[in-house]
Amino acid sequence: MEYQVIDTQIAPDGRLEVLSKAEITKLLDTSHGGLYQLFRSCSLAVLNCGSGLDDGKELLERYKTFDISIIQRERGIKLDVKAAPASAFVDGVMIKGIQEHLFTVLRDILFVHGEIEENSQFDLNTTEGVSDAVFHILRNANLLKPQVNPNLVVCWGGHSISGIEYDYTKQVGYHLGLRGMDICTGCGPGAMKGPMKGATIGHAKQRIRHGRYLGITEPGIIAAEAPNPIVNDLVILPDIEKRLEAFVRIGHAIVVFPGGAGTAEEILYLLGILLHPDNAGLPFPLIFTGPESAKDYFLQIDQFIAGTLGEQARQRYQIIVNDPSLVAQEVLEGIKKVREFRKAKGDAYYFNWLLKIDAEFQKPFDPTHENMRNLELHKNQEPHLLAANLRRAFSGVVAGNVKDQGIRAIEKYGHFEITGDIAIMEAMDALLSSFVAHNRMKLPGKAYTPCYRVIK
Template sequence: MTSEPANATLPTVNARIYPRGGLDVLSRAEVARLRDASSGGMHDLLRRCALAVMTSGSASDDPRAAQELYPDFDIEVLQQDRGVRIDLRNAPAMAFVDGEIIRGVAELLFAVVRDLAYTAIELSGGEDCGRDLDTSAGITDAVFGLLRNARVLQPADPNLVVCWGGHSINRDEYIYTKQVGYELGLRGLDICTGCGPGAMKGPMKGATISHAKQRITHGRYLGFTEPGIIAAESPNPIVNELVILPDVEKRLEAFVRTGHGFVVFPGGVGTAEEILYVLGILLHPDNADLPFPLVFTGPKIAEDYFRRIDQFIGETLGVEAQRRYKIIIDDPEAVARELHAGLGEVRASRKEKRDAYYFNWSLRIEHEFQHPFRPTHESMRQLTLHKKQPRHLLAANLRRAFSGVVAGNVKNDGIREIERNGRFEIHGDPEIMEPMDLLLSSFVAQGRMKLPGTRYEPCYRVVTEAVPAAPAA
């Protein structure tokens, strides 16, 4: 890598980087296609994602903040005889030490180029992409291809724990996530999160210490993100395997296909979206007997948060959904023991079914959970939010509603949609909308919609409608 100072308001650097591992052995045709993927309509996306990984640790959850701080930043992927070269102009100086890019930042930057290029080439949706993205099996195959290309699928015993939770949790909750991560790491378990700060960083940080104590030298800290949210939740520096999925639905499927056990920490509407996604899948009759360790946990001060979540699930999805998870308050060791025991059941089940340890092929995921949902005022108004449908489909629609709120809060496209046309309207029958309104209001009251110190302006309005009549016999 070579670098030199650049002129900008904030300290910046011009640099030339030669990727190592994953991008260094490519054919000329592949390099040419990779370069094509970084130009035209793909270039702005590449630039935004690259800037996000180079500004890890930002205190803002506005996806436009880094672009405004570094308006002259640019990235170019160039062809070399035996690989690729990445040129950076006006790059954030925080990503460098004495003129050399921090190794972890460089690895994440290479992952950005790798995944966006793969998506542009293999998942373009054209006749030559080789993927049928209109079917459930085709989408699952696409997710598998993305993960395999990123080299995160490893044929080892089930030991990967997915940790979900908010990026703006309070200090006590953050410390608790580290304690849980520490206990998981002592039992030899690896961590996968959404790769950002808060509850996504804490478990990884705790696990690094216990992995060191157990002399685990190759601990895995996987981060799964997607272009719409990476700028608002830049990867934390502990992530050593980053994968950028093309949309939130493929990101969520990547979690449940690769993870072996799940821990949910306190969060906000994004965490509620993840909970509804996984419960909707588990409520499908074909998944009734699959072992799927799922624990909701937090310190004592988070007890009311989980009480409200549990109440909302019971009022909308019913007791059957509540039976699919366990709530453990203020006991990191109990959480780790529960997950460790649950992974033993997962191992036995996969072995009996001859299913892969590294990818849960047996899990049935309906197309409603896979098809990308683009939150617009029209699509949000048309959501089917009533109980006269199978519970797993109701969960799918609830998940979309919460996804729209996430978009309006932190995603660039969603923020612009709200600025242009006002708040989203979420319509449904009283049995659904009243619990939803109470839950969302509790998130606002607890400061879980935005980073502390900012005043939250709701991007949504809940509208109660008459209950639809039952279909004629």
């Protein structure tokens, strides 16, 4: 099947207007370890906004002739784009928001490579070094606002949700917007788009003209969750672990909607951090919510958490079903406690420095078949460490579902094998099976072939 494509040249609009020759050389380096393939794949994902495709491998194969290069001029740079998805254009002109996101890709890839990975100032083998790197990436993207009271709500949830669930996310976003809350998500469709869409109406009614709709992503997932059109601040972190840390450092509360393996990964990441003894007294509002039809979904999540991490973990979140207004009220009350706590401790409102994040939550996890098979999924360890390993298991499932590298590994070597304590394996198998049964692994209308096998 042929897909409509367009060639164009675009210039930045007040963003990254000049590059050095060395930067351009790095971006166009096609050798192993060069930046070109990363630049190309992230750019293509941004240009594919709104297509409904959630498969990184398929996207790259669908637009094999896509190419992007840099034209260096005395007055500044231009991007030369060949065979871009036609959906990124209106009457042959690239949509403004997509153009901005394209230059965001350029900005973040250059900054991470040149100022973080090649900079001896950042020791990425220490917890402090990783957190400092996340801080600098967010600051470079201009996401840290020091003169603003806490008001940023992170919304997690699946890109593959029903129409009823999507409408519910918009209602929650609307009630958050009415209360002056800004929204941060993984920037994709579904539960990542709905809260932003709802908040735009709430902000409009309150005459809030500068509402913030932050999208946080990483190269491996951006093809499956291309930035939705509402995102007005986008940042690309170098890996999933730094992406997750960015969410919990910058957000003041988290609302979780129904989702699949990726949402389970996010939940386990945050619960694992909150279960660390150093975070026992730290307020962090966390609410699971959905329409009445999602009641059983959250019951399964709750049972899984109780059966793996225990009662202490269950005390760190609320479940609110079918009440968008109450969700927003509880978020507002929770954020007031966050503000009081940080003010008393002298911590920043814009970056949660006091949150203790163990090194096990910062180490990049490579979901190879061997690493997935060797995960320590047993209860003979501290709950927060078990949460870290469970998070890795779900991260591997996400990779096998939607990431180009993961999909190719499954095609070559077969299913990931997940093994551990029988009780944990039974709980994980039941949860993943429910995700499959309710079409939470892929976008609606797409058949799902499992990339994993739970060994009991």
